[in-house]
Amino acid sequence: MDRQTMIYVGFFLAVCVILFAQSVISGRRRMERLKMRVREQWGKIPKREYSLEEFEKISHYYERRKGSRFYIDDITWNDMGMDDIFLLLNTADSAVGEEYLYWALRTPEFDEEVLKERSELADFFRANQVLREQYKICFGKMGRRRRVALSDYIGKLSDMPSFALLPHVAALLLLWAGVGVFFIKPAYGVGALIGAMIVNLITYYKSKGDMAMYFACMSQVADLVEYGGQLADIRTEEQVLIPYREALKENCGILKQIRKHAWILVDKSDVGGNLVKVILDYLCMITHIDLILFRRMAETIRHKGAILEQLMETMGQLELALCIGSFRDLAEGCCRPVFHKEPMKTLACKGIYHPLVENAVANSIETDKPVLITGSNASGKSTFLKTIGVNAILAQSIYTVTAASYETDFFRVYSSMALSDSLETKESYYMVEIKSLKRILDALSGKVPVLCFVDEVLRGTNTVERISASSKILESMAGKNVLCFAATHDIELTALLEGPYVNYHFEEQVEEGDVSFSYRLEPGRARSRNAIRLLGIMGYDEKIIAAAEEMAKRFVKSGEWLL
Numbered sequence: 382m383d384r385q386t387m388i389y390v391g392f393f394l395a396v397c398v399i400l401f402a403q404s405v406i407s408g409r410r411r412m413e414r415l416k417m418r419v420r421e422q423w424g425k426i427p428k429r430e431y432s433l434e435e436f437e438k439i440s441h442y443y444e445r446r447k448g449s450r451f452y453i454d455d456i457t458w459n460d461m462g463m464d465d466i467f468l469l470l471n472t473a474d475s476a477v478g479e480e481y482l483y484w485a486l487r488t489p490e491f492d493e494e495v496l497k498e499r500s501e502l503a504d505f506f507r508a509n510q511v512l513r514e515q516y517k518i519c520f521g522k523m524g525r526r527r528r529v530a531l532s533d534y535i536g537k538l539s540d541m542p543s544f545a546l547l548p549h550v551a552a553l554l555l556l557w558a559g560v561g562v563f564f565i566k567p568a569y570g571v572g573a574l575i576g577a578m579i580v581n582l583i584t585y586y587k588s589k590g591d592m593a594m595y596f597a598c599m600s601q602v603a604d605l606v607e608y609g610g611q612l613a614d615i616r617t618e619e620q621v622l623i624p625y626r627e628a629l630k631e632n633c634g635i636l637k638q639i640r641k642h643a644w645i646l647v648d649k650s651d652v653g654g655n656l657v658k659v660i661l662d663y664l665c666m667i668t669h670i671d672l673i674l675f676r677r678m679a680e681t682i683r684h685k686g687a688i689l690e691q692l693m694e695t696m697g698q699l700e701l702a703l704c705i706g707s708f709r710d711l712a713e714g715c716c717r718p719v720f721h722k723e724p725m726k727t728l729a730c731k732g733i734y735h736p737l738v739e740n741a742v743a744n745s746i747e748t749d750k751p752v753l754i755t756g757s758n759a760s761g762k763s764t765f766l767k768t769i770g771v772n773a774i775l776a777q778s779i780y781t782v783t784a785a786s787y788e789t790d791f792f793r794v795y796s797s798m799a800l801s802d803s804l805e806t807k808e809s810y811y812m813v814e815i816k817s818l819k820r821i822l823d824a825l826s827g828k829v830p831v832l833c834f835v836d837e838v839l840r841g842t843n844t845v846e847r848i849s850a851s852s853k854i855l856e857s858m859a860g861k862n863v864l865c866f867a868a869t870h871d872i873e874l875t876a877l878l879e880g881p882y883v884n885y886h887f888e889e890q891v892e893e894g895d896v897s898f899s900y901r902l903e904p905g906r907a908r909s910r911n912a913i914r915l916l917g918i919m920g921y922d923e924k925i926i927a928a929a930e931e932m933a934k935r936f937v938k939s940g941e942w943l944l
Contacts (some may be wrong), residue, residue, distance in 0.1 A: 395654050412518075419474070419517045424710030427472050442480035442532035443466045443487050446464070451793050451829070452488045453774060456817055460798040460834070461770045463487075465737055470779070472707040473700050474517055477605065480532060481697025482704050489777035491791045491829060493720055496780040499698070500717060503705035503779075512622075513703065515615050520700055523608040531605070534598040535689050537861035539681050541595050549588070549669035552581045556668055578667045585666050590844060592675070596646065599678055602689060606636045612699065623888075625699055632692040638681040642674040692700045705779045712736060712783055714743075718776035719788040724830050725749070726771070726864045727925075732785030735768040735774075742900040743784070744768070746885070751858060751865040753878055755907035757885035757915075761900040762868035763798065765887070766834045767865060770796055773832055781902035792832035792864070793820045801835075805901065811842050820861075831863040838867060852877045875906040 431439075443452075445944050453463065467486055473479040490496050506513040525531075589596070610762070613629035633640060645665065665671040682689070709715055714732065721727070723783045727749040734741035744765060746752070772782045773794050797817040800810065808816075821833050838851035848871055858865045859881030867882075875884050886907035889898045891914050913929045935941075 389711040399819050415518055415521045416514065421515050422472060423513070423707050425472075425707075426711065427468060429471070431468070435735075438530040438533070439480055439483050440487075444482040445532055446484060447488060450488060451491075453486070453794060454820075456820075457770075457794055457796045458487065458798040458802075461767055461774065462737070463771070466771055466775075467897040469736060470705050470708050471706050473612065475523040475608075475700060476531040476601075477523070477693055477696045478520055478700030478704065479525065480530060481694070481701050484697075485701055486774065488914060489774060489794070493778070493791075496777070499702055499705060500780040502621055502625075502699070502702035503709065505619065506703055506706040507710060512619070513618060513706070514616070516612065516699060517703060519611050519615070520607055520696075520703075521771075522611075523604050527891060531601060531693070534601040535686070535693070537598045537687065538595065538602060541598075541679060541682070544588075544592060544672075544676055544679070546673065548584060549672040549676075551691075552584055552669040553673065554854070556581060581667050581669060585669055585672070588669075588672055594671070595679075596675065599675060599682075601641075601659070602644040602682070602728045603646050604638050605679070605689065605692060606633055606639045606698070607643045609633050609696055612696065625695055628695045629692070631632060632688050632695065635685055635688045636681060638694070639678050641677055645671045645674050657688075659909075677827075703876035708779070709781055712781070714785060715781050715783050716786055717780055718782050719786075721788070721790050723929075724790045726830050726862070728832075728864060730769075730772075730782070730784045730787045730789075733768055733770060733772060733787065734783050734784045735764060738764065738768075741768075744900075744902040746902060747863075748883055750883045751855070751881065752867070752885060753855070753864075753866045753875060753903075754881040754885050754887070755870070755875055756868075756873060757870075757889050757907075757912060760887035760898050761902075763836050763888055764796065764900075765902060766796075766836060766866055766868055770794060770832075770834050789832075790830055790864075791825060793827065793829050794826060794832050794834075796834040797821060797836070798834060814839060822854075822857070825858070825862050827862070833858070833863055833865050834835040834893050835865065836871060844871075847871065848873050848877075856881055872907065892920070896937065 425547070453461075458464075463486060467483055471479050471482055473482055521609060558577065566579065597753050609629050610633040613626055613633055615626075615627070645661075645714070701859055714734075727747075729747040731745040732743040733745065734743040742761075746769075754765065756762050772784060772787065773789070773792060776782050776787060776789070776822070777791065797814065800817055818835070818838075821831065821835075824831050835855075838855060839847045842850075851869070851871070855865065855867055855878055859878075886903050886905060886908045887898070888903060888907065889896055896915060913926060913933065916929070917923070918928050
């Protein structure tokens with residue numbers, strides 16, 4: 382080797398050493414930041430914000446998997462504000478975790494053994510900080526991508542066409558021929574290498590353009606396999622973790638070709654990106670090595686694609702448990718639910734509160750009959766319905782309830798609360814409402830009992846028809862395969878339904894020109910009528926208030942409206 386060649390080789394090696402050192406230092410700094418974030422965020426309210434596009438993609442895993450099993454439908458999910466509950470629980474560090482968490486919340490379990498397994502793993506992570514942080518760091522390194530859901534990447538690869546391998550092998554051989562000429566005749570070798578690189582670059586961009594979408598998919602799938610393998614490599618003999626570790630080892634062993642070649646699937650780097658990735662990009666351009674290895678990985682996916690789904694589920698179960706554990710440390714008071722062995726259509730809870738309400742007032746209730754709740758606006762009726770509904774969903778998904786105690790059946794949860802008219806279908810509020818109620822009535826024929834929540838039944842129509850129709854709809858639910866919680870302003874319903882329903886109410890106090898609420902659930906019907914008095918607090922003319930009170934008294938006495 383002559384002096385000039387030695388200079389070229391020495392310069393190349395020096396650059397490689399510098400880049401390697403820079404990469405190691407940068408990696409260590411990222412790891413320290415990740416460790417600090419993992420430690421600081423445990424048991425805290427997540428601060429990450431999501432765009433509408435990001436939020437929508439998280440649901441894709443659930444949409445692909447829900448099948449024919451029961452799931453929380455869109456009306457109930459929106460009524461209960463479950464997007465916010467998801468955000469409260471979502472301490473997941475990776476895409477696989479947040480997608481699995483969303484799926485778990487939308488598909489309640491009816492097998493208590495599954496829920497107990499989730500709970501046991503969650504409590505293990507709570508009690509074992511070292512292992513917990515090892516798992517969370519691994520998930521944190523995997524991270525998430527903003528544009529496409531992880532489950533979408535897996536789905537796209539199943540439709541991937543076959544790609545020719547021969548042109549890329551030929552490109553690699555052409556480059557090696559140029560290298561050989563360079564070492565034999567450096568003067569001619571430089572020209573040969575440049576020519577080979579130009580040819581390879583042209584053919585690379587044409588082939589890579591056709592495969593770009595699948596490369597993005599494979600890159601994410603390769604991360605799944607790589608970090609699944611790293612999770613399996615975490616040393617532990619803890620009995621609770623062994624089934625998950627063995628499942629990860631088995632799945633990643635089957636997919637070892639993907640893990641073996643994962644290093645080649647780098648993202649396109651820009652000038653400000655990691656220099657190692659930039660060098661690797663250019664290496665791929667001139668050698669086609671990523672296209673060659675991609676072909677091998679594609680063949681593995683084609684024949685072993687179902688294993689990816691199993692791998693994602695196992696990793697999702699682990700990160701779901703981490704989310705549950707963090708939430709249990711966050712919640713000031715929570716308990717494990719107790720489920721009846723046989724359906725009794727009863728609910729008994731003490732000190733139950735809404736996990737999103739700051740300084741929430743806890744309430745208790747025990748009932749084997751449907752419940753009718755009355756009270757003025759803002760007194761707490763709707764919040765109480767949501768409190769029971771949200772906790773019913775949490776009980777059957779994360780085996781955790783924000784209450785001192787909670788005993789009930791396994792239920793299918795439905796609601797008809799925060800409805801609105803539809804501009805798309807040009808349906809009035811009343812039409813939307815009766816369709817929403819009809820879907821609940823249709824669900825009563827199932828084997829598993831229904832727990833339903835109805836707020837202001839048939840508010841979209843006139844008083845006479847509302848009371849007559851709503852009383853019969855609610856009456857039809859009594860004694861059926863359902864436990865109903867309904868809230869209303871119509872005091873008449875409390876008398877009409879006093880037999881089949883049990884009455885509860887919320888009260889408010891109007892004193893010295895101000896109104897206050899206790900938010901305490903009280904037995905019996907609401908007795909106070911403070912809506913007109915509230916007009917005075919808001920500064921309405923005293924003549925209007927006096928006339929309205931007199932008119933109300935005449936109606937109560939005669940049953941007729943007179944101006």
